[in-house]
Amino acid sequence: MTHLLRRLGTLLAGSGLVAGLVLGLGVPTPASAAPGAPRAAASRFVTRVGTALQLDGKPFRFSGPNMYWTGLDENVGGIDPSAKPTVDYPSFFRIRDGLVTAKAMGSTVVRAHTVGISTGSPLSLEPSLGRFNPKAFATMDYTVAEAHRLGLRLIVPLTDNYRYYHGGRFDFLTWLGLSTANDGALFYTDPDARAAYQQYVRTLLTHVNIYTGVRYDQDPTIMAWELGNELNGMTADWVQDNATFVKRLAPHQLVAAGRQSGVDPAVLASSAVDISDSHYYPPNAATISADAARVTAAGKVYLAGEYGSPSASTDLLDQVAADRHVSGALFWSLFPHADHYGYVQHDDGFTLHYPGDTTAMRAEVDAIAEFAHQLSGSPTPRVFGDPPLITAISKNAGVNTVSWRGTAGADGYRVQRSVLDGGWKTVSGSTPVTDDDTPWIDVHSVAVRSSYRVQALDRNGSVVATSTARTVTARQRVSVDPLADWYLTSAHSSSLQRVPTAHGVLVAPQAGRSGQLSYHVPGLTSAVIDFAGAHRPRPVIALEQAGTSRWHQVYSQVRSVGSGRWRLTLTGLRGVDGLRISWPASGASFAVTSVAWTDVTEVPTAAPGSFAVTAPAPGQTGVSTLAGLQWSSAGQAAFYTLTASTHSDLSDPLVSVDGLRATAYRPSTPWPADTTLYVGVTAHNGVGTTAATGSPITFHTRPATPGVLVDDFDSYADDAAVAAAYPANSGGDPITASLGPAGEDVGHSLVLSYGSGSNGYAGVIHTLPAAQHWSGTSGLRMWVKPGFAGQQLNVQFVASGSYWEKSVTLSDTTARVITIPFSAFAPPPWADPNAKLDLSSVTQLSLYPSESGSSDTIAIDSISATP
The missing domain is CATH 2.60.120.260 (Galactose-binding domain-like)
Known part of the structure; x- marks a missing residue:
């Protein structure tokens, strides 16, 4: 890439296209300030003074995200967010958008794993021992350069404790033919492994950034090098030797180290380590305070390098901010807008998008931004990224559908339409739409030449940027390739x-x-x-x-x-x-x-074809209060409208939605129990409308379940739907969720099929669609059918941010109902032992049917918090 950079830098010098030119190198800087973004280049080193950090002689405390993916990403898909993600380099847009988003949240530091950890795969910086791949530096360099432009600092881990896609310490053992037994303990004791690690570190730290011309070990943007992510087995000798090695290479930058949880004595003992890094899942103010006090008593700077974003709350973060022993805290983890529309998705349960996909996530974003303000003493900056970019206006059965790439820092969008070159009219309603609404259907499309533009709005509803307008006729569609990837090219x-x-x-x-x-x-x-x-x-x-x-x-x-x-x-x-x-x-x-x-493109010549509601069946009784609605596909339908009411004329509706593209709908709150409901579904296209056969149909729900119904598994359309709702714990052995025959009543049960593996446990994590109030109930009830006698089932839930679990042993394979009293639950060994059980807000339920590396199945049905 260097040849291209120098060539284009020479060609464009003086043209005004590339903002800034390093004339001595002929290399263009990566970007001028994004719209609304101040020029705040990080040009001075953060220093350590005892147990605190300083910048320009002033205290430096910080909030920020983990953005592990900026050098090499496991979430690269196509233009369709549902495409299976693959490992590849992230686009420059994703990197820029993510960093600008971090800035918009008041962040001053970002922890960026794959700027430093990149071993063992063909795309890695070191694919095999001693062989380096310079192409891998492009995204790493761009991350550092963009962080520099935005005034952000980076903490960069150098290897990983685990066998993740981006590599880690086991790569060095494998390359050298060393044993990986005892959790890879030889990585810390074998001299050849240490030499291989240090060779990698030297190559990384002495690299010259192709965008800035500055060597990594001389760049103030990189605040600290972390010896590794969650290195649980470090010896005192290994820490001291490698921290000293990094210090010699980068004397003006800081050295951090830490393990998965708690405080590592080897880190506290090293004279060459500046920062001790601890991680929290979930975070607890008392535990953080105790760890911070221990670290600062040993003369080190304390950092909470990871905490799960779903636990971010004003109550928690106010306490952390008030503790002067805490220099910084970084949430896990921030993801940007995708290259064509929507957001980059990730399924670990800790994904955060700005300004928030749900009411709960918006509260998390606000709490983190306020936390950043408390730590830095500066107001949250007014920062926005690229203007919205319309990437497609497609024809969906004659109805215009607009897709756009979002704007970092925007709170919402307004879609406007101009018909036959007339004035602009807002067609997206009075409530701003979000990036989760793309592709956005214009349910009132007209079959004449129409232009569209998208305006990005701030929290006050003011326009901060407007897209270029795009025009389509009655039979045309438009596509725009921003060239972020090759997915649109043939x-x-x-x-x-x-x-x-x-x-x-x-x-x-x-x-x-x-x-x-x-x-x-x-x-x-x-x-x-x-x-x-x-x-x-x-x-x-x-x-x-x-x-x-x-x-x-x-x-x-x-x-x-x-x-x-x-x-x-x-x-x-x-x-x-x-x-x-x-x-x-x-x-x-x-x-x-x-x-x-x-x-x-083809457009329909007639209204949508006939179709029918298929679930619940018309007239069905005993329907789950969590049941979703399904209907057959209407030929040439662009979208559907749905109305549900307790009245036959569909007046005073419980639910009224339009623009539905799927042939299914699941309510965000349960249907009323023991109630007859009336549902009308209508298909629409560019020609006309067609109502479902027999519309409105009726169904009657079951009597109320005593207590709170958590899941009866009767609302999932198929195996894929239940698997999406119950994803596997990414750190465990293989496990798959599917639907089985009803255990209790009618419908389905949940079947968990799992295999043995090196981790010794397998489990699924279910994030509840909305927080549930279990106060006033006494235990968790469920129907179970064990796969073998003596099978264990570990049940875990998150209540008011704290984890609770109980393991039960099932004596034989007889199907039965079990009830686990809440008094039997306790915090897991790695969680806060002093947590108080508060059932007023339960957000997550996890099921672990194996803790011994076995392989089998278990069926579960009708989970409820019961009186």
Whole structure:
């Protein structure tokens, strides 16, 4: 990438496109300040004075996120958020968006694992012993450069205790043919393992950042190097030797170390360690205070390097902020907007998006932002990222559907439409829509030429940025490729590389090489290609003739649209199935910055076809109060509306929703018990509407369950739905949740199938759709059918932020109902032993059917908190 950076830096110098140019290197800085973002470059080192940190002679206390994914990410999918995630380098947009989001939350420090931990896979910095992959530095360098621009500091772990996708200490043992027994204890005692680790550390710390020209070990942006993430087995000798090694390489930066929980005596004993790092799941103010006092009494700086974001509350964080022994606390973990629409998703139960997907998450975000203010003494900055970018306006059975890439720091969005070039009208309603609402259906679409734009709003409802408008006709759709990834392209040359700028990315081939970028678009009608270059670009543009594989070169004027910016427009295309942009090997002094196109799509000629509600069955009785609604698909339907009421005319509805794209709906609160309900479902498209056969249908719910019904497993459509609701604990052995025959009453049970593995336990974690109030109940009741005699079942729940568990042994395989008194539950060994049981807010239930490495199944049904 260095050749491309230098080439484009030379080409664009003076053009105004790339903000700032390191002239001595010919390397462009990654980006100018994002809209609304102050220039707050981190140019001075954070220092340690005794048990506290200082910056410019003033106390430095901090809040921030863990963003482990910025160098190498396990969550890279396609443009469809439901696509199975894969391991790959994150896009420059994701990195920038995540860091700007952290800044918008008042963060001043980010813990970034894969800026430092990158071993053992083909994409890693060190794929195999002694072999280094310079391509891996691109995202690592960009993270450091963007953090520098935003005034953020980084804590960078150097290896990991576990066998995660990004690598860790076991890689060194495997490479050297050393035993991994005793939890890899040889990593801390074998001299060859220590030498291999230090070789990796030296390579990383002495690397020169391609965007800043500064060596890592000389960059104040990197506040501290952490010897590793949660290294539970460190010896005093290993800590001292490696902390001293890092200090020699990076004398102006700090050294941190810590283990999974508690305080490591080896860390406190080392004269070369500055910061002791402890982790909390869940966090508890008393435990944090005790650990902080122990660390500072030993003369070290104390850091809560991880705490689970679902536990973030004003009550907890006010106490932590008031403890002057605490220098900082970092939540787990922050994820950014995805490259095309929505957010990057992760399933560990601790994912946080800004400003919050749910009411509970919004409260967490607010508590963390206030915590940051208390620690730093500065107000939360008004910071926003890139303007919203409309990435597609698709035709869904004749109805316009708008997708956009979100804006870091925005609190919501307003979608506006202009019909036949008239004035702009807000069509998304009075309540701001969110990134979780994309793709957004315009339920009042009109079959004429319409333009759309998206406005990002702050918490006061004021507009902070507006997208470029995009236009479609009655039979057209539009797509925009921001070039963050290759998912929209049909083919591209391996020579093409990206350089990040303030306006997105520059895509061009390496110096002296040709390149092509192709799109397969049947029915292509127009295209707009944006370029960057100091001189007028001369691309080779070709179109693919429909129904053939023949390409024909076309000629169109490239016009200037600003300093260093150029645009080529193709209109009135017919009989075209593809677009290709080519760079000749010589004289290719330009880059592509965006590609947008329109194409013709089919639209319906009649209203949606007939369909019927399938569950609950019309007239069914004894229906679960947690039951979802399902219906068959109506042909050519764009979306559905649903109304549920206790009245036959559907007046005074309990539920009234529109824009439903799925053929299922699950209420956020239970249906009233022992009640007849009336449900009407209507299918819509661009031509008309069709009501479900027999609409409204009726069903009658079961009598109320004594106490609080937690789950009866009768509301899940299939195995995939229950597996999504009960994901496996990522640190345990293999386990799968599926639906089985009813255990009690009617419907289904939950079947857990698990296998043996090295961790010795398997379990699923269920986050309740809404917090439940179990106060006034005395125990947890459930139907169980063991898979074998003597099977153990560990039941765990989170109440008011504290963990509680009880393990029961099932003597034989007879199906039975068991009740576990709440008085029998106790905090797990790793949790706060002094926690008080408060059942007023229960948020999570976990089931662990194995603690001995066995393989089998267990069936569970009708879980309730019972009087």
